[in-house]
Amino acid sequence: MEINRDEKRIDEVLSSPILLAERILVSVNEAATFHAECTEVRSQVDSINCMLHSVLRFAGSMYERPVRRIAADVSKNLKRALTLVRKCRRRNILLRVVTIITQADFRKMRSLLDASIGDMRWLLSIFDYDGGGGGIVLSLPSISSNDPILSWIWSFIAALHLGQLSDRIEAATELTSLAQDNDRNKNIIAEEGGVPPLLKLLYDAYSADAQIAAATALFNLANNQERVRLIADELGIPVMVKVLGDSPMRVRILVANLVARMAEHDPIVKEGFGRENVIRPLVMRLSFETYIGDPKPPLGKQSIQYFVQINNEMKRNSNSNHRRHLNSPLSSYSDISSQGGNHRGERENESPEVKHKLKISCAEALWILASGSVSNSRMITETKGLLCLAKLIEKEPGELQFNCLMAIMEITAAAESDAELRRAAFKTNSSAAKAVVDQLLWVVKELDIPSLQLPAIKSIGSLARTFHSRETRVIGPLVERLSHSNQDVATEAAIALGKFACPENFLCLEHSKTIIEFDSVPPLMRLLMSGERTKLHGLVLLCYLAMHAGDSEALEEAQVLMALEGVDRAVAAQHPVLKELIPKAIYHVRMYRAGVHPHR
Numbered sequence: 001m002e003i004n005r006d007e008k009r010i011d012e013v014l015s016s017p018i019l020l021a022e023r024i025l026v027s028v029n030e031a032a033t034f035h036a037e038c039t040e041v042r043s044q045v046d047s048i049n050c051m052l053h054s055v056l057r058f059a060g061s062m063y064e065r066p067v068r069r070i071a072a073d074v075s076k077n078l079k080r081a082l083t084l085v086r087k088c089r090r091r092n093i094l095l096r097v098v099t100i101i102t103q104a105d106f107r108k109m110r111s112l113l114d115a116s117i118g119d120m121r122w123l124l125s126i127f128d129y130d131g132g133g134g135g136i137v138l139s140l141p142s143i144s145s146n147d148p149i150l151s152w153i154w155s156f157i158a159a160l161h162l163g164q165l166s167d168r169i170e171a172a173t174e175l176t177s178l179a180q181d182n183d184r185n186k187n188i189i190a191e192e193g194g195v196p197p198l199l200k201l202l203y204d205a206y207s208a209d210a211q212i213a214a215a216t217a218l219f220n221l222a223n224n225q226e227r228v229r230l231i232a233d234e235l236g237i238p239v240m241v242k243v244l245g246d247s248p249m250r251v252r253i254l255v256a257n258l259v260a261r262m263a264e265h266d267p268i269v270k271e272g273f274g275r276e277n278v279i280r281p282l283v284m285r286l287s288f289e290t291y292i293g294d295p296k297p298p299l300g301k302q303s304i305q306y307f308v309q310i311n312n313e314m315k316r317n318s319n320s321n322h323r324r325h326l327n328s329p330l331s332s333y334s335d336i337s338s339q340g341g342n343h344r345g346e347r348e349n350e351s352p353e354v355k356h357k358l359k360i361s362c363a364e365a366l367w368i369l370a371s372g373s374v375s376n377s378r379m380i381t382e383t384k385g386l387l388c389l390a391k392l393i394e395k396e397p398g399e400l401q402f403n404c405l406m407a408i409m410e411i412t413a414a415a416e417s418d419a420e421l422r423r424a425a426f427k428t429n430s431s432a433a434k435a436v437v438d439q440l441l442w443v444v445k446e447l448d449i450p451s452l453q454l455p456a457i458k459s460i461g462s463l464a465r466t467f468h469s470r471e472t473r474v475i476g477p478l479v480e481r482l483s484h485s486n487q488d489v490a491t492e493a494a495i496a497l498g499k500f501a502c503p504e505n506f507l508c509l510e511h512s513k514t515i516i517e518f519d520s521v522p523p524l525m526r527l528l529m530s531g532e533r534t535k536l537h538g539l540v541l542l543c544y545l546a547m548h549a550g551d552s553e554a555l556e557e558a559q560v561l562m563a564l565e566g567v568d569r570a571v572a573a574q575h576p577v578l579k580e581l582i583p584k585a586i587y588h589v590r591m592y593r594a595g596v597h598p599h600r
Contacts, residue, residue, distance in 0.1 A: 011059045013071050014052055020078035021049035024085055031088040037106040038085055044113040045081060048074060051120035058127050063161040065192045066126070066141075066154040070119045073143050077112045084109055115142035122151070126158040153178065153188055160197035165210060168201055172213035179220040186220065190227050195234050202255075203239050208248045215243075215254035219261060228266045236262075237269070237276045244281040249350045249358050252285060256361035260368045273369060274376040280383050282369075286362040287388040288355065356400065359392065363403035370410035374421055377414035381425035381432070386411070390435035393443065402452060405443065408436060409455035412462035426466045437463070437474065444477045450486045457481065457489065461496025469510035475500065475518055482523035487534050490527060494537040501544035512548035521545070521554045528563060536575055539567065539582070546585035550592035561589045 028042040052074070055067060087101050122141035144151040152174070159171035175194060178185045189195075195218070202214035218236070222228050243255050259278060263270040273279075366385065369376045380386070389404040396404070415422040426433040436459075443456040460474055467474055481493035497520070500511040524545075527538030545552070546560055555561075564586050567578070 007068075009059075010062065010064050010067060011056060013068055014056045014059065017071055017075040017078055018049060018052050018056070020075060020082055021045050021052065024078060024082050025049070027082060027085045027089070031085060033088045034101065034106065037103070038088055040110060041081055041085060041106070041113065044110065044117060045078065047117055048078070048113065048120055051117070051124060054124055055120070055127070061162075062127055063154075063158040063193070063197075066123060066151075066158070070123050070141065070143055073119065074116045077116045081109055081113060118142050126155050127162060149178065149185060150188060150192075153185070153192055153194065157189075157192060157194050157197060160194070160201060165204075165207055168197075169207075169210050169213045172198060172201055172210070172217045176213070176217040176220055179217065183224075186223070186227060190221060190230055195221070195227075195231055195236070199231070199234055199236050199239050202243060208251055211243065211247060211251040212254060215251065215258055219254065219258045222258060222261050222265065225266045228262045228269055231262065232266070232269045232272055237272050237278070241273075241276050241278045241281065244278065244285065249354050253354070253358050253361045256282065256285070256358070256365045260361070260365040263365070263368045263371075267372065270369060270371075270373055271375065274373065274379055277379075279366065279369060279376060279379045279385070282362045282365050283380065283383045283385045283388060286359050286366070286392070287384065288359070356396075359396070360400045360403060363389070363392070363400055363407055367403055367407040367410060370407055370414065372410070372414075374414045374418045377411040378421050378425070380407070380411060381421070384432070386425065386432040386436050390432070390439045393439040402455075405452055405455040405459075408440070409459045409462075412459040416462035416465075422463075422466060426463055428466070428468065433466070441474060441477055444481065450484075450489050453481070453484075453489050454492055457492040457496050461492070461499045464496070464499035464511075465505055467500075467507075469507045469514070472514050472518075475511065475514050479515060479518040479520040479523070482520060482527065487530055490523075490530070491534045491537055494524070494527060494534070494541045498537060498541045498544060501541060501548060503544075503547075508544070509548045512545050513552070515541075516545060516549055516552050516554050519554070521552075521558045521560070525558050525560075525563065536578070539564075539578055543578075543581035543585035547581075547588045550585075550588040555589065561586065564589070 024045045025042055028038045031038040052071075055062075084101070084105060119141040140148050140151050144154075156171040156174050156178075159167045163171065175189055175198070179189060198214045198217050198221075201210050202218065204210050204214075218231060222231055240255050240259055244252055244259075247255070259273060259282075263273055366380055366389075370380055386408070389408050392404045393401055393408075411425075415426055426436075440456045440459050443452050444460070447453065457478065460478065475497070478493045478497050482490055482497075484490045484493070497515055499505065501508050501515060505511060524538055524542055527534050528542070529535075530538070542560060542564070546555060546564065549555070564582055567582055
């Protein structure tokens with residue numbers, strides 16, 4: 001799928017069979033035997049030569065892949081014809097005896113040349129958009145008789161390069177049909193150069209139907225790392241950023257889905273999207289008709305001023321991107337549209353369902369972009385993304401709410417691993433951080449939906465090191481979830497509480513006491529009788545509590561020491577973390593019982 005930068009120019013490729021054809025025509029005049037057969041060969045070669053010159057006229061503006069393949073096959077047949085005709089020249093007696101030529105040789109040669117003539121006619125037919133022909137050609141050249149898919153793909157890609165807009169839309173749609181659920185066809189489309197003209201069609205801001213057809217085809221191709229990398233290498237990322245900024249909503253939905261799919265399959269491309277600032281238009285689309293100012297005050301002067309400011313920022317960013325586009329290789333895509341419209345009318349006239357679907361797609365794209373990426377997560381927090389996500393969690397039930405929760409889960413996971421991001425985005429006086437935590441707690445307490453509670457609980461756990469000891473409101477709901485009927489929810493609650501009580505948390509002593517005060521020990525003891533994963537994380541949390549609050553009456557009443565001493569050594573051996581924690585926990589509990597306070 002790699003592009004060979006050392007390939008000959010197309011005019012050089014065509015000059016080789018043209019030179020062979022001219023040599024054959026000269027050699028026919030020198031033939032001393034088989035005059036009639038050589039004359040037929042000359043007639044066939046003359047037709048091929050004329051068609052080669054016709055194809056040469058398209059050089060520089062043609063789709064080259066079928067030309068190179070067919071020219072190579074034609075050259076091979078012409079070499080055979082030249083060898084055969086030269087054997088018919090006047091020779092001495094000995095060479096005539098040694099070199100035996102039969103009628104069968106000429107019959108076979110005529111068949112090969114007929115196949116080359118058919119291939120050349122087919123080649124001219126897919127390029128004849130200026131000669132009254134045009135349209136997508138579905139006939140089969142001889143060269144692809146064993147693999148008709150190849151010739152169809154060639155024809156569709158040629159239509160993308162040279163056809164009228166309606167032909168280009170039809171070709172993109174046909175490529176989508178071929179690519180659906182067939183990885184072999186996807187590979188052929190990519191290998192035969194289908195990506196660049198699809199990106200060019202996507203860049204055409206004057207036809208939403210064309211952009212939709214191109215985005216759909218690219219989405220079907222972008223389901224493995226190699227093809228995703230190819231799309232990115234063909235300047236696909238800046239094209240998508242531009243389309244997200246100034247295309248109709250229907251187009252943006254598909255492009256946001258394409259961004260999510262590409263980011264999911266290639267971490268390098270994911271970071272590339274961040275560098276090209278795809279996050280800003282995604283957040284802007286997500287916040288459309290959504291108030292994302294301070295979550296407490298009602299809509300008023302402050303929010304209006306904010307929207308004026310953010311819209312001005314978007315305009316400046318759009319103008320900057322446009323200037324950069326004019327001075328970059330991306331300008332090669334602008335054959336029809338040298339500038340994009342803002343499609344304000346389309347946005348205002350779209351149905352609520354389309355607007356909602358766009359938000360779902362943008363939220364999913366942000367979720368995938370943030371996954372495992374500190375830099376992308378930081379960009380989301382710097383573009384008012386947290387406030388927007390929090391507001392949508394509050395107001396938009398269903399798939400959009402889930403996608404927003406997953407995005408926050410990934411952002412908080414990145415913040416857990418990066419202290420700088422954690423301090424910048426989730427400082428205690430941040431209105432965005434407060435809004436996020438409020439919505440996470442609301443989901444945990446009020447929505448008894450495990451698929452939503454799980455990312456909310458994980459997010460709170462990731463933020464454990466950002467909470468003060470006096471901010472106990474986040475611990476109570478987590479302790480309540482230890483008794484949840486869904487074992488996954490109970491397990492995630494134990495994991496999250498473990499991040500509050502673990503030694504890496506500066507406030508682990510205070511948090512451990514708070515966890516016990518919320519009556520966590522009884523449900524925690526019940527978790528020890530659950531499945532292996534639940535039992536593991538329950539034991540880890542229990543050890544932390546014993547280490548940091550071993551003098552608690554609740555631990556003594558629940559006979560925690562006996563429970564820890566009764567843990568099967570085989571179970572502890574399977575989990576190195578337990579092998580280390582259990583002896584420490586037992587030691588601390590015994591010391592507290594003996595009146596010794598280890599922490600002093």
